[in-house]
Amino acid sequence: MGKNICIMGAGSWGTALSVLLATNGHKVRMWSFFKEEAEGINTHRENIAKLPGVWVPDTVTCTNDVNEALQDAEAVIMVVPSEFMRSTMKTIKGALKDNTIVVSCSKGLEDETFLTMSQIIKEEAPNVRVVALSGPSHAEEVGRSIPTAIVAASVDNEAALFVQDIFMSPMFRVYTNSDIIGVELGGAIKNVIALCAGISDGLGFGDNTKAALMTRGITEMSRLGEIMGAKPKTFSGLAGIGDLIVTCTSMHSRNRRAGILIGKGKSLEEALKEVAMVVEGVNTTKAAYHMAKKMNVEMPITNQAYEVLFNGKDARQAVVDLMMRDKKLENV
Numbered sequence: 654m655g656k657n658i659c660i661m662g663a664g665s666w667g668t669a670l671s672v673l674l675a676t677n678g679h680k681v682r683m684w685s686f687f688k689e690e691a692e693g694i695n696t697h698r699e700n701i702a703k704l705p706g707v708w709v710p711d712t713v714t715c716t717n718d719v720n721e722a723l724q725d726a727e728a729v730i731m732v733v734p735s736e737f738m739r740s741t742m743k744t745i746k747g748a749l750k751d752n753t754i755v756v757s758c759s760k761g762l763e764d765e766t767f768l769t770m771s772q773i774i775k776e777e778a779p780n781v782r783v784v785a786l787s788g789p790s791h792a793e794e795v796g797r798s799i800p801t802a803i804v805a806a807s808v809d810n811e812a813a814l815f816v817q818d819i820f821m822s823p824m825f826r827v828y829t830n831s832d833i834i835g836v837e838l839g840g841a842i843k844n845v846i847a848l849c850a851g852i853s854d855g856l857g858f859g860d861n862t863k864a865a866l867m868t869r870g871i872t873e874m875s876r877l878g879e880i881m882g883a884k885p886k887t888f889s890g891l892a893g894i895g896d897l898i899v900t901c902t903s904m905h906s907r908n909r910r911a912g913i914l915i916g917k918g919k920s921l922e923e924a925l926k927e928v929a930m931v932v933e934g935v936n937t938t939k940a941a942y943h944m945a946k947k948m949n950v951e952m953p954i955t956n957q958a959y960e961v962l963f964n965g966k967d968a969r970q971a972v973v974d975l976m977m978r979d980k981k982l983e984n985v
């Protein structure tokens with residue numbers, strides 16, 4: 654039976670998920686931070702700036718009013734950029750009933766606290782049931798019903814099953830997983846590696862370089878995951894290697910595209926302006942860099958990404974410095 658679902662965030666991913674959920678027979682109320690974005694979606698049945706060419710069904714309405722969006726919601730989908738997860742939760746937590754299922758679809762880590770999105774949600778609203786939805790899923794493809802597989806992760810199996818049910822369709826396969834920390838770390842760290850893969854492409858390096866970055870990127874992700882209590886197997890699944898592959902290789906990826914521009918010599922600010930949608934890997938590089946230092950985890954690619962993005966290091970020199978690190982055994 655169709656459910657009443659609220660989506661908080663009406664950018665490219667929120668809009669694509671609204672199309673999927675409406676197609677699955679649910680009634681969707683979407684909220685945008687921007688009044689003009691909400692009005693634009695209602696008027697044109699399309700998010701022209703962020704997901705052009707994808708038609709939004711009539712059973713989706715978009716509003717700038719939080720209470721209107723949350724009215725009768727049986728599940729709340731959080732899909733704002735990660736830097737606004739806490740402020741958005743603070744705005745809505747008073748209106749959330751106990752045991753409401755809240756689904757994080759955002760990929761990032763909080764600056765300074767290093768918390769994942771589900772941890773922020775739980776900190777702000779301890780009585781909700783939280784699930785993370787993550788995996789290789791570009792909005793541009795999900796919005797066009799291109800077959801996609803993804804993971805609904807939660808320590809609350811019933812909540813994960815509920816999320817699996819509402820999203821699952823012949824074109825959108827949802828697995829469940831109890832390792833929410835692993836799933837969220839995979840989704841966050843792959844954006845750092847995708848930025849680097851883009852920089853490598855922008856510098857004119859090749860497929861070998863990218864394969865090396867992706868494989869050693871998974872190693873970094875797994876090292877951090879181990880310290881955080883994630884299950885190693887999660888990183889060889891959809892939310893780990895799966896999302897890393899799609900983000901490092903697709904021209905849909907905002908992170909990869911920003912990286913390409915930086916590799917071609919644009920400044921970070923110029924690259925972000927040109928992409929004009931959230932590039933989560935930038936803030937996540939900062940969070941992961943400090944997190945790795947604090948926890949004494951070796952993350953050489955992340956360290957070089959930090960130097961390039963925030964200390965003006967020449968990207969080509971960063972690659973040389975990665976290549977010329979101490980000689981090592983592979984699997985340590």
Ligand SMILES: NC(=O)C1=CN([C@@H]2O[C@H](COP(=O)(O)OP(=O)(O)OC[C@H]3O[C@@H](n4cnc5c(N)ncnc54)[C@H](O)[C@@H]3O)[C@@H](O)[C@H]2O)C=CC1
Nearest residue numbers: 662663664665666667685686733737759760791792930931
């Ligand atoms: N675009 C994609 O294909 C996918 C994106 N994601 C994740 O979803 C999250 C959102 O990404 P996109 O939809 O691509 O971003 P976007 O840049 O397309 O849209 C962001 C939306 O967030 C909202 N917003 C903007 N400023 C805000 C503020 N100050 N407070 C609250 N909300 C605000 C607005 O509705 C805005 O349209 C990110 O964490 C991203 O990693 C995950 C999977 C796929």
Ligand SMILES: O=C(CO)COP(=O)(O)O
Nearest residue numbers: 788789790791906907908
């Ligand atoms: O997470 C994503 C695909 O799974 C989207 O990646 P980008 O934010 O780089 O576009």
